[in-house]
Amino acid sequence: MGMSTLRIVLGDQLSDNLPSLQGLQPNDTVLMMEVKAEGTYVPHHPQKIVLILAAMRQFATRLRERGIMVRYVKLDDPANTQSFTGEITRAVEELKPAKVVATWPGEWRVLEDLRKLQRESAVPLEILEDTRFIASRAEFAAWAEGRKQMRMEFFYREQRRKTGLLMTAKSEPEGGEWNYDAENREPFKDGLMSLPPYPVFEETAETAGVLREVKDLVTQTFPSHFGEVEPFRWATTREGALQVLERFITERLPLFGKYQDAMVSGGDYMFHSLVAPYINIGLLDPMEVCMAAEKAYRAGKAPLAATEGFIRQILGWREYVRGIYWHLMPEYKQRNFFNAKRPLPAFFWDETKTDMRCMRECIGTTRRNAYAHHIQRLMVIGNFALLAGLDVGEVTDWYLMVYADAFEWVELPNTMGMALFADGGMLGSKPYAASGRYISKMSNYCSGCRYEPTESVGPKACPFSTLYWDFMLRNEAVLAKNPRLGPIMAQVRSMAPARKVEIRETAERVFEQL
Numbered sequence: 001m002g003m004s005t006l007r008i009v010l011g012d013q014l015s016d017n018l019p020s021l022q023g024l025q026p027n028d029t030v031l032m033m034e035v036k037a038e039g040t041y042v043p044h045h046p047q048k049i050v051l052i053l054a055a056m057r058q059f060a061t062r063l064r065e066r067g068i069m070v071r072y073v074k075l076d077d078p079a080n081t082q083s084f085t086g087e088i089t090r091a092v093e094e095l096k097p098a099k100v101v102a103t104w105p106g107e108w109r110v111l112e113d114l115r116k117l118q119r120e121s122a123v124p125l126e127i128l129e130d131t132r133f134i135a136s137r138a139e140f141a142a143w144a145e146g147r148k149q150m151r152m153e154f155f156y157r158e159q160r161r162k163t164g165l166l167m168t169a170k171s172e173p174e175g176g177e178w179n180y181d182a183e184n185r186e187p188f189k190d191g192l193m194s195l196p197p198y199p200v201f202e203e204t205a206e207t208a209g210v211l212r213e214v215k216d217l218v219t220q221t222f223p224s225h226f227g228e229v230e231p232f233r234w235a236t237t238r239e240g241a242l243q244v245l246e247r248f249i250t251e252r253l254p255l256f257g258k259y260q261d262a263m264v265s266g267g268d269y270m271f272h273s274l275v276a277p278y279i280n281i282g283l284l285d286p287m288e289v290c291m292a293a294e295k296a297y298r299a300g301k302a303p304l305a306a307t308e309g310f311i312r313q314i315l316g317w318r319e320y321v322r323g324i325y326w327h328l329m330p331e332y333k334q335r336n337f338f339n340a341k342r343p344l345p346a347f348f349w350d351e352t353k354t355d356m357r358c359m360r361e362c363i364g365t366t367r368r369n370a371y372a373h374h375i376q377r378l379m380v381i382g383n384f385a386l387l388a389g390l391d392v393g394e395v396t397d398w399y400l401m402v403y404a405d406a407f408e409w410v411e412l413p414n415t416m417g418m419a420l421f422a423d424g425g426m427l428g429s430k431p432y433a434a435s436g437r438y439i440s441k442m443s444n445y446c447s448g449c450r451y452e453p454t455e456s457v458g459p460k461a462c463p464f465s466t467l468y469w470d471f472m473l474r475n476e477a478v479l480a481k482n483p484r485l486g487p488i489m490a491q492v493r494s495m496a497p498a499r500k501v502e503i504r505e506t507a508e509r510v511f512e513q514l
Ligand code: FAD
Pocket: 271, 272, 273, 274, 275, 276, 277, 279, 280, 310, 313, 314, 317, 318, 319, 321, 372, 373, 374, 375, 377, 378, 382, 399, 400, 403, 405, 406, 407, 410, 411, 412, 414, 415, 418, 419
């Protein structure tokens, strides 16, 4: 093919503005590959695999409709070597392009594979910067340079200034404050009646057909993975994703801030947007999502606190954790500040095996929906993993496999940094450790639980409350150095020796039952 270029599009790169799709020439070929290795490097939730494969197939169809040549390798193609490197090598051998162009991937592991090909392949392979983020890796590195602490809040303010999102004509933050969290985050205990409906979207005949085929394929190919394909309720095209976004903006955004940290039994989605998978695989653009929220605020349809809180999650947290990941990998993944090594309990795979109602609810929604909202991931499941000292590698693998929106660049800093404090405090100044009292305040889970959130010893002791104090005792030496834990550590120091023994013994019983 002489001067042609082979252009790679991975499963989380389904955007028209993808760098490797720019400057397409008529004899270029786009390579898209369904490969088993990507479904099994951790055994992903079937809904996540279905989402990605169905979205890939429809994205390829859109490219072909524009007259673009696409080499699309299906999972059950007999010639499929079942790995990215195998398929890129095979395509190079068969198509003989002058060069290969890829876009910076979302995981270190894949970057390593691409670099290996770059060294070994006969044709040049170019890896282009992924421009679908609001902040580039270089921008983050420059910001982080020479800083003792990389606090999200300061990074976020720079991004607000840069983009002009929620800024006044005088370059001041809208309303005078940068952050309105003080007005957000109320508990929600009014029951299910006032929760908004699931944001449905129109399913086309094309999507229905693709989904039917892909669901069967995934069920057959990955039969033993945690979670079920149904009920599959994710959009798999840009049009569907835009409808989900639209419905969030009109139906949920106004109460998003208020109930951002609230948890209700059976409230699997609350007032959350559900757009993370779509932004992460490229169907939605992060800036377009932020602008849709800002527009609603400017039209008087959403309060400032909710809008700012939502935009901060994307413009702030999402961009910031990506910066952290690429700035600190691959060393980042090796960290284990508390030396946590306890194996993952069986109930992480089957929630009916625990009596802790909060864990049942949060792992249950994860299994059914490949989704849990932030505070369930952080303050219930993650908090438990932190308090119980669960193995950092096992926990991070679990998070990477169970959520439809999970890719390592975003999953790892959230799990290792935010939830487990395994990085010793890059993201937060203290561990997000909390007892059953916090869960009892923010949810109605405890009312239906056989444990009592206020008890840390005795027959009704709540495992969260027992393990909270045991965690403080176990890690007293390192935690005593953290100024933000001063009051708690003072309580630990003044605790009667008999009480300490009682907590330790209760904790041992909790561990035995895991
Ligand atoms: P909403 O609550 O509606 O938030 C809006 C958007 O903000 C999200 O769609 C997402 O794009 C962004 N966002 C919010 N919080 C974060 C955050 N902490 N980091 C990055 N982006 C954020 N998010 C992922 O996208 N993939 C993951 O693999 C992932 N793993 C997580 C693991 C743990 C232990 C924790 C505590 C959080 C994790 N998050 C992850 C962040 C967050 O929980 C999800 O983005 C969110 O729950 C997705 O649901 P939503 O789209 O309804 O979000």
